[in-house]
Amino acid sequence: MKALVFDWFRRRFSDPNAITLFLLLVFGILAIYALGNVMAPLLVALVLAYLLEWPVQKLLGLKLSRTWSTVLVMVLFIGLTLVAMLFLVPTLWTQTSNLVKELPTMLDHVRHFVLELPSRYPSLVQPEQIQTLVDESQKTLINWAQAALGATVASLGNVVSIMIYLILVPLLMFFLLKDKDSLLAGFDRFLPRNRKLAQQVWHEMNVQIVNYIRGKVLEILIVGIASYITFAIFGLRYSALLGLAVGLSVLVPYIGAVVVTIPVALVAAVQWGFDSTFIYLMVAYGVIQALDGNVLVPILFSEAVNLHPIFIILAVLFFGGIWGFWGVFFAIPLATLVKAVVNAWPMPPEPEALPEAK
Structure with missing residues (x-):
């Protein structure tokens, strides 16, 4: 058995390029798994930078420098985001508040409808089955409500972190877009040759x-x-x-x-x-x-x-x-x-x- 394992390892990892690829994958997975929470602003900035790279490339085609292209794209992106928040957030907040207030009434309608099923379809549905379903659903909803309340209370303590992210993410986006080539070249220096x-x-x-x-x-x-x-x-x-x-x-x-x-x-x-x-x-x-x-x-x-x-x-x-x-x-x-x-x-x-x- 040991000979088979060593033979498989020798055949699969005989190429130095394969060893390099394997080590980079392991290091990347471990880094994200261990530092995922710390790297959250960087991940958000990377996603948005990938999204905005296309308009930056279009402006570069118009003979603008990468710095000015990045500045124009970032100003437009932040402006559109603020406009969307000013118009959408109040409406979404109002509808969410109304939905939360009306949710017990809506669930009560559903409960009455389910309880009426045995009388409508007595040959298909038994009252004991419906009552068990209603009881289990109520317990599940109570657990969900408690978890949502706990998450809401916990999120109140993260307001400062959210404000920090609102500052860090645009800054990271700007530098990732502006200094893309130099960052990739610097990262490339630390990689193995194979x-x-x-x-x-x-x-x-x-x-x-x-x-x-x-x-x-x-x-x-x-x-x-x-x-x-x-x-x-x-x-x-x-x-x-x-x-x-x-x-x-x-x-x-x-x-x-x-x-x-x-x-x-x-x-x-x-x-x-x-x-x-x-x-x-x-x-x-x-x-x-x-x-x-x-x-x-x-x-x-x-x-x-x-x-x-x-x-x-x-x-x-x-x-x-x-x-x-x-x-x-x-x-x-x-x-x-x-x-x-x-x-x-x-x-x-x-x-x-x-x-x-x-």
Whole structure:
């Protein structure tokens, strides 16, 4: 057994470039796992810098210096962010407060509807089953409410940290954009010489990450705005809040669409009941989800490496369980990284066949 292990290790790691790639991957994973909370502002700045690199490149094509291109893009980005916050935050805050106040009433409607199921369908549903379901659901909701309250109280102590992040992240973004070339050159000096495979994986992943972040932001905006307009046309309450939730749900492929459907259906059912308006709204919502998955995603992520839905869901669950939000956000690029490493890794030579006996 020991001989087989040593033989496998010798064949797989005989190339110095493979050893360099392996060590860089291990060091990067350990650094993010151990210093994830400390590196959160840098991760946010990196994501936004990747997003803003495209307009910076466009301005560089107009013969502007990288410094002035970065200044113009940052000023425009901060201005648009402030305008969006001034117009959206008050509306979202009001709708969230109203939804929290009305949530007990909405859940009470759901409870009454569920308790009436045995009388409507006595051959399919038993009263004992419904009562057990209601009791378990109430316990779960109480636990969720307590956890949400604890998270809210804990977040109040992080106001200072949030204010620091609001200062650090734009500064980090500015320097990452302005000094991109010098930072990469300085980082390159500390890497080993045998890094051919690492460079191959890096170039492939760089294209994937740029495409993914830009496409994901556009997908959030398009799906969120389309959902808000649809909800507003139907007169659905909390349309802005629900539209934002639907837009953000695309961060978690497949799972997010299923989860966000619950509050949309709950608000619509309490507002109209299960009449024709409810059905038309859910059909329109289903059309948005279908267009997102079958039209928008292939267009926005045309340069991405194709991954089977099973691998995407497993990547979301695995990386999300390790790194939380950032693991979920980067689940697809991380899954693509695994695929790129597997494709770039040198295959061991086939053992020579023994000569045939004459």
